[in-house]
Amino acid sequence: MGREASTIPRLRNRESWEGDTTVEVIAADGVCFAYGTERVLDDVGMHVDAGEFVALVGPNGSGKSTLVRILVGLLTPDAGTVLVFGETPRRLTDRARLGYVPQRSQLVGALPATVTELVSAGRLARRGWWRRPGRDDRAAVDAAIDAVALGDLRRRPIRELSGGQQQRVLIAKALAAEPELLVLDEPIAGVDAESQRLFRDALVHVVRERGGAVVLVSHELGAVAEDLDRVVVLKRRVLFDGPPADLAATGVSLGIHQEDLPLWLETLT
Amino acid sequence: MNLPLPYPFDRDYMQLALVAGLVVALCAPLIGTFLVEKQLSLLGDGLGHLAFAGVAVGLLLAVSPLWAALVVTVVGALALEYLRSRGQGSGDLVLALFFYGGIAAGAVLASRATAVGQSVNVLPYLFGSILTVTPGDVWLIVALGAVIVTSIAIAGRALFAVVVDEEAARVSGLPVVMLNGLLVTLAAVTIVAATQVVGTLLVAALMVLPVASGRLVARSFRTTIVAAVCVGLFSVIVGLAIARIWALAPGGVIVLVSAAVFLVTVLATGIRRSNMANLLAGPGH
Numbered sequence: 001m002g003r004e005a006s007t008i009p010r011l012r013n014r015e016s017w018e019g020d021t022t023v024e025v026i027a028a029d030g031v032c033f034a035y036g037t038e039r040v041l042d043d044v045g046m047h048v049d050a051g052e053f054v055a056l057v058g059p060n061g062s063g064k065s066t067l068v069r070i071l072v073g074l075l076t077p078d079a080g081t082v083l084v085f086g087e088t089p090r091r092l093t094d095r096a097r098l099g100y101v102p103q104r105s106q107l108v109g110a111l112p113a114t115v116t117e118l119v120s121a122g123r124l125a126r127r128g129w130w131r132r133p134g135r136d137d138r139a140a141v142d143a144a145i146d147a148v149a150l151g152d153l154r155r156r157p158i159r160e161l162s163g164g165q166q167q168r169v170l171i172a173k174a175l176a177a178e179p180e181l182l183v184l185d186e187p188i189a190g191v192d193a194e195s196q197r198l199f200r201d202a203l204v205h206v207v208r209e210r211g212g213a214v215v216l217v218s219h220e221l222g223a224v225a226e227d228l229d230r231v232v233v234l235k236r237r238v239l240f241d242g243p244p245a246d247l248a249a250t251g252v253s254l255g256i257h258q259e260d261l262p263l264w265l266e267t268l269t
Numbered sequence: 270m271n272l273p274l275p276y277p278f279d280r281d282y283m284q285l286a287l288v289a290g291l292v293v294a295l296c297a298p299l300i301g302t303f304l305v306e307k308q309l310s311l312l313g314d315g316l317g318h319l320a321f322a323g324v325a326v327g328l329l330l331a332v333s334p335l336w337a338a339l340v341v342t343v344v345g346a347l348a349l350e351y352l353r354s355r356g357q358g359s360g361d362l363v364l365a366l367f368f369y370g371g372i373a374a375g376a377v378l379a380s381r382a383t384a385v386g387q388s389v390n391v392l393p394y395l396f397g398s399i400l401t402v403t404p405g406d407v408w409l410i411v412a413l414g415a416v417i418v419t420s421i422a423i424a425g426r427a428l429f430a431v432v433v434d435e436e437a438a439r440v441s442g443l444p445v446v447m448l449n450g451l452l453v454t455l456a457a458v459t460i461v462a463a464t465q466v467v468g469t470l471l472v473a474a475l476m477v478l479p480v481a482s483g484r485l486v487a488r489s490f491r492t493t494i495v496a497a498v499c500v501g502l503f504s505v506i507v508g509l510a511i512a513r514i515w516a517l518a519p520g521g522v523i524v525l526v527s528a529a530v531f532l533v534t535v536l537a538t539g540i541r542r543s544n545m546a547n548l549l550a551g552p553g554h
Binding site for chain 1: 306423424426427429430432433434436437438439440441442443444448483484487488489490491493
């Protein structure tokens, strides 16, 4: 296949088909980035519309996390332009519109904090860090916890939860600010099947019920394969950007796992 | 100050010591909880050594050692946080720089103060002199304590968000650099407030040991703070009483009581978990 991102017709979201009211959430073009002399991103383009569920895949060291960190404003690209909601990520006016779930920190698992306390920390982006939480804030936190199916465990200490449950807490934390774009970096690595299913439900909730956009970096797409609007394959450059059906037509399974990636990339390049 | 308190808190100097100690016992675990969860447990030690250098500056310049320590420790804390956040060396290397630099600067400056004819006795600052605090010292400690408690009441939730995940906090628009600076500044203020209670060498113990006990029994961040503060208050009250009754060094006794509480908590929670495991396993196991 081996098509450049710019030559691939992008799948527009469901709303845009109906009303042609596409709202571009991410617009990244010609993005380059190097750590010292090692270039990890080379002329990368990526566009995401509201209501789209996009998976970003690639082998280790392919630049996925670097691209994600550029999209959320933690890194500045060496070249190219990145706009999130029409603004550069670092100067985003309303940062609560952007939710970010980084790779899981070991520290979180050891914290003496309850599910509600941790999820409430995510609400600060919406209400202002110096303000006391109000009724709306508590309702949003409860809704976020329910969205990841942890309602029964809201008073449970984080350290008593499984790895999959802890991961869902971090997703709830991001959801608590009611973001319009949710970016998740390897959120389901090593998570059990039941947690993966509940994790999938939470992301579908963001996309289908709230019209938000989701960018998911993962080696394991099996749980969400049927819900994806697009898959972007990255290996320093964008190797593929299109709907899962196009990918499936090449004979590639969407139940992608880390060990299958080299074979998969050979098919694409 | 002459409150109708029973022995061993019946004397004025003991009541001044008690007020100063309780304020420190409230503030040190309050700040310490955030430091411990940020894996910066030794920060207090580094700042304690800097405070000693600040005390020596005060002695050399013949100004209030506590005010000099406050300036030096706050400036040093912000420099330390700057180096840590910029990744200039690993965290423990930066701390080591401040440990040894602070104590060496303190020793040199104190010797210089002696050479120019100042009356220098650094031991009260190294190991505390809570029984000699004046009403003026107590007012200063109470004022510093009020600043610390008010700051945490306003910024505590945001500091917790930074503790949970600094990168996610930055992405969500929290002023992470300012909040980290605030935390180390509050830690520096706590260190200075506690200098006369337990001394610069032991001050960090009151920021860490009560928290270590609290997190063993608590099930939330809020109750961890409450439990840690309770352990701190208990340590000061019991430590002062023991020091008065047996004429021991109060700073050291306070820290030893705090360590003993931790030991008992470890044993108690270990036994409780063991009993729970036996209970769950049922009879015959």
